Amino acid sequence: MIFNKTEEQEKQYLQQILEIINDTINNTDKSVKEHVDTLQEHKDYLWSNKDIDPHEIRSMRESILNHFALGENVIDKRKRLSKILDIPYFGRIDFCEKKEGKLTTPIYIGIHTFYDPLSRTNLIYDWRAPVSSMFYDHELGEASYISPSGEVYGDMSLKRQYRIRKGRMEFMIESSLTVHDDILQKELSANADDKMKNIVTTIQREQNRIIRNEDASILIIQGVAGSGKTSIALHRIAYLLYALKGNISSKDILIISPNKIFADYISNVLPELGEETVPETSMEQILSSILYNKYKYQNFFEQVSELLERPTPDFIERIQYKSSPDFVLQLDKFILHIENTYLHATDVKLNRYITIPAEFIKEQFRRFNRYPMRQRFETMTEYIMEMMAIQYNFSVTTAEKTLLKKEIKKMFAGNNDLQVYKDFFEWAGKPKMFKTRKNHTLEYTDLAPLAYLHLALEGYPPHSPVKHLLIDEMQDYPPIQYKIIQKLYSCRKTILGDTCQSVNPYGSSTAEMIRKVFATGEIMKLCKSYRSTFEITAFTQNIRPNTDLEPVVRHGEHPRILRFQNSEKEIDGITELISLFRKSKYKSLGIICKTETQAREIADKLLKHTDNIYFLSSQSSAFVKGIIITSSHMAKGLEFDEVIVPQANNKNYCSEIDKSMLYVAVTRAMHKLTVTYWGKPCDFIYISPTLKSSDLNPL
Numbered sequence: 001m002i003f004n005k006t007e008e009q010e011k012q013y014l015q016q017i018l019e020i021i022n023d024t025i026n027n028t029d030k031s032v033k034e035h036v037d038t039l040q041e042h043k044d045y046l047w048s049n050k051d052i053d054p055h056e057i058r059s060m061r062e063s064i065l066n067h068f069a070l071g072e073n074v075i076d077k078r079k080r081l082s083k084i085l086d087i088p089y090f091g092r093i094d095f096c097e098k099k100e101g102k103l104t105t106p107i108y109i110g111i112h113t114f115y116d117p118l119s120r121t122n123l124i125y126d127w128r129a130p131v132s133s134m135f136y137d138h139e140l141g142e143a144s145y146i147s148p149s150g151e152v153y154g155d156m157s158l159k160r161q162y163r164i165r166k167g168r169m170e171f172m173i174e175s176s177l178t179v180h181d182d183i184l185q186k187e188l189s190a191n192a193d194d195k196m197k198n199i200v201t202t203i204q205r206e207q208n209r210i211i212r213n214e215d216a217s218i219l220i221i222q223g224v225a226g227s228g229k230t231s232i233a234l235h236r237i238a239y240l241l242y243a244l245k246g247n248i249s250s251k252d253i254l255i256i257s258p259n260k261i262f263a264d265y266i267s268n269v270l271p272e273l274g275e276e277t278v279p280e281t282s283m284e285q286i287l288s289s290i291l292y293n294k295y296k297y298q299n300f301f302e303q304v305s306e307l308l309e310r311p312t313p314d315f316i317e318r319i320q321y322k323s324s325p326d327f328v329l330q331l332d333k334f335i336l337h338i339e340n341t342y343l344h345a346t347d348v349k350l351n352r353y354i355t356i357p358a359e360f361i362k363e364q365f366r367r368f369n370r371y372p373m374r375q376r377f378e379t380m381t382e383y384i385m386e387m388m389a390i391q392y393n394f395s396v397t398t399a400e401k402t403l404l405k406k407e408i409k410k411m412f413a414g415n416n417d418l419q420v421y422k423d424f425f426e427w428a429g430k431p432k433m434f435k436t437r438k439n440h441t442l443e444y445t446d447l448a449p450l451a452y453l454h455l456a457l458e459g460y461p462p463h464s465p466v467k468h469l470l471i472d473e474m475q476d477y478p479p480i481q482y483k484i485i486q487k488l489y490s491c492r493k494t495i496l497g498d499t500c501q502s503v504n505p506y507g508s509s510t511a512e513m514i515r516k517v518f519a520t521g522e523i524m525k526l527c528k529s530y531r532s533t534f535e536i537t538a539f540t541q542n543i544r545p546n547t548d549l550e551p552v553v554r555h556g557e558h559p560r561i562l563r564f565q566n567s568e569k570e571i572d573g574i575t576e577l578i579s580l581f582r583k584s585k586y587k588s589l590g591i592i593c594k595t596e597t598q599a600r601e602i603a604d605k606l607l608k609h610t611d612n613i614y615f616l617s618s619q620s621s622a623f624v625k626g627i628i629i630t631s632s633h634m635a636k637g638l639e640f641d642e643v644i645v646p647q648a649n650n651k652n653y654c655s656e657i658d659k660s661m662l663y664v665a666v667t668r669a670m671h672k673l674t675v676t677y678w679g680k681p682c683d684f685i686y687i688s689p690t691l692k693s694s695d696l697n698p699l
C-alpha cells in the first residue's frame with residue numbers, strides 16, 4: 001500500500017502539514033511573548049527596587065540572559081518555520097530497510113527538518129540528512145545511505161518530486177530517475193536572479209558527491225563553465241555546517257572571493273539554505289594586511305587591465321617568472337641564504353670590562369634557529385646575558401641589555417622587507433625582474449612574494465581560527481599565493497575554478513599545480529554544463545574547445561553575430577537590441593566588453609539613447625538586476641538571461657588573453673547571446689553556416 005498514492009491525496013497531505021506547521025508557529029509566538037513578558041517583568045523589578053542585594057542581582061542577570069538566549073532560539077525557529085510554509089518539501093522517497101520487521105517509510109525532503117512534537121515524528125527531513133542522500137544518489141531499487149552507525153541497506157520503492165510554491169502544489173512528478181529531467185529543465189529555463197539561488201531541489205549525483213565529501217582535507221573542484229562549481233561549493237558549506245554541527249559554525253568559515261560584486265552575488269545562497277552568511281575576504285586583502293597595508297600596489301584588476309590594454313613583453317615576463325612553481329623554490333632557497341649570511345656579527349663592547357665576541361653572537365643566532373629570524377634578537381640577548389652572569393659572575397644593567405639587543409638587530413641585514421626582496425633579485429641574477437611604478441607603487445605580482453619573505457623573517461601569526469576555507473576562481477592565483485594560504489590556514493579547504501576562464505593567463509594555476517603546493521588534495525571534476533542553452537554552449541566551445549565539457553541539452557535560439565558598418569551603427573544596433581530585450585520575457589541583460597575602459601565608453605554612448613543602464617566597475621560593490629554593462633573580468637562568476645558582446649572584431653580580440661576574456665563573456669549567457677562587431681570579425685568566433693545571412697550583412 002502506497003501512502004498518499006494519488007496527487008489529490010498528496011495535495012490534502014500538504015494542507016495537513018501546513019496546518020501543523022501553522023500550529024507550531026502559533027505556539028512559538030506564544031512562547032516568544034512569554035519570554036518578552038518575563039524580560040519586561042525582570043526589568044521593571046530592577047527599576048523599581050533600588051536596594052536589591054548583589055546575589056539577587058546576579059541571579060536575575062543570569063535569568064535575563066537565559067531568557068534572552070531562549071527567546072532568540074525561539075525567534076530563529078519561528079523564522080525557519082515561516083520559510084518552510086512557502087516550500088515545506090520538494091521530494092519524497094519511500095524506503096524500506098533490509099531488516100526484519102521494518103516497514104516502508106515515506107521520507108519527505110525539504111530545506112529544513114520539521115519535527116512534530118505532538119506525533120513525535122519527523123515529518124520533513126533536511127536535504128542534508130544522511131537518509132536524504134538517497135534522493136540524489138539512487139534510482140528505484142536497491143539503495144543505501146551512510147548513517148552515523150554505519151551503512152544502511154534497503155529498497156527504494158518510490159521517488160517523487162514536487163513543485164510547491166507559496167504552500168501550493170503546482171505539480172508532482174513520479175520518477176525512477178535520480179532527479180527528473182523535466183524539473184531540471186524548468187529550473188534551468190527560469191530567468192536569472194539578482195542573486196545566485198540555491199539548487200537544492202535538483203542537485204545532480206556528481207554534484208552531491210562533492211557536497212557530501214567529508215574525507216578530503218583539501219578538495220579541488222575543476223569544473224567547466226556553468227557546471228555549478230560555485231553553487232556546489234556553497235551547498236557544501238551548508239552541508240558541512242549541518243553534518244559537523246557543534247564543531248563548526250558559519251563564523252568559522254572564510255570565503256576568498258574575487259571581488260565585492262561576486263561576494264554580493266553569492267551572498268543569498270547560505271541564508272536561503274537557513275545558514276548565516278559567512279565571512280568573506282579577498283586575496284589582496286590577505287596579502288596586503290600581512291604587510292600591515294604599508295605598500296601601495298597595483299591591484300589584480302589593474303594588472304589584468306594593463307595586460308589587455310598595453311601589454312609589454314617585460315611586464316609579461318615578470319608576471320610569468322613570479323607565477324611559476326619554481327619561483328617559490330627559489331624564494332625558499334633565498335630564505336636559507338638569508339639565514340646563513342645576513343647576520344654580520346661584530347664584537348659588542350658592553351662596558352669598560354666586557355666585550356661580547358662576534359663569534360659568540362653568531363653562534364647564538366644559529367642556536368635559536370627555531371625562531372623566525374627577526375624574533376631571535378630578544379632571546380639571543382637574554383641568553384647571552386644569562387651565560388655572562390653564570391660564567392663571569394656579574395650582572396648587567398638594563399641599559400646594557402638594551403644596547404646589546406639594538407646592536408644585534410643592527411647586525412642583521414634583513415630588517416627591511418623591501419630591501420630583502422630587492423636583494424633576492426640580485427641574488428637570483430635577475431635584477432630586471434623587479435620594477436616599481438610611479439610613486440613607489442608595487443606591481444601586483446610582487447605583493448605575494450614580498451609577503452612571503454616578510455612572514456619567513458617575522459614569523460607566522462598564531463593559529464588561525466578559520467575551520468574551513470573556500471577559494472573561488474582558483475585558476476587566478478599563482479602558486480606563491482597558495483603557499484602563503486597553506487601557511488596561514490591549516491584548516492580544511494574547498495578550492496574551485498576553471499583553467500579555461502583564467503583572466504591571468506601568464507600567472508594562472510591548474511588543479512594539479514595547486515595540489516602540488518599543498519602536497520595533498522583530492523581533485524574532483526564537474527563536466528556537465530548547466531547554465532547555457534545547447535546552442536550557446538556549442539558556440540562557446542568553438543572559441544575554446546574543452547573535451548571534458550558535456551552540455552545539458554536545453555535548446556534555445558542560436559547565438560547571433562551582427563556585423564555593422566561602423567562603431568556608431570554598432571551603438572545604434574545595441575540600442576535596438578536593448579529595446580528588444582525590454583519587450584522580451586528576460587529580466588537581465590549583460591553587455592560585456594573586453595575592458596572596463598571600453599565598457600565605460602559604450603555605457604556613455606548608450607546612455608545618450610536610453611536610460612536605466614547600470615555600469616558595473618571594479619569599484620562597485622552591489623550587483624543589480626536589469627541592464628548591466630561591464631567588463632569580462634567583472635562579469636566572471638555572474639550570469640545573465642541575455643548577453644551582448646560588443647566590438648568582437650579582429651583588432652579588439654586577437655591575443656590569448658583576449659580569447660580568455662571573450663570566452664568568459666560568452667559563457668555568462670543563459671538563454672540568449674548576441675555578438676556584435678564592425679570591421680573584420682575576430683578569428684575566435686566561428687561563423688556557422690546555420691547563421692541567417694541577415695545576421696551577417698552590414699546594418
Ligand SMILES: Nc1ncnc2c1ncn2[C@@H]1O[C@H](COP(=O)(O)OP(=O)(O)OP(=O)(O)O)[C@@H](O)[C@H]1O
Nearest residue numbers: 199202203204225226227228229230231530531637
Ligand atoms: N543541479 C543543478 N540544478 C539546477 N541548476 C543548476 C544545477 N547546477 C548548476 N545549475 C545552474 O547553473 C548555473 C551555473 O552555476 P554556477 O554559477 O554555480 O557555475 P560555475 O561552474 O561556478 O560557473 P562559472 O565558472 O562559469 O562562473 C547557475 O544558474 C546554477 O543555478
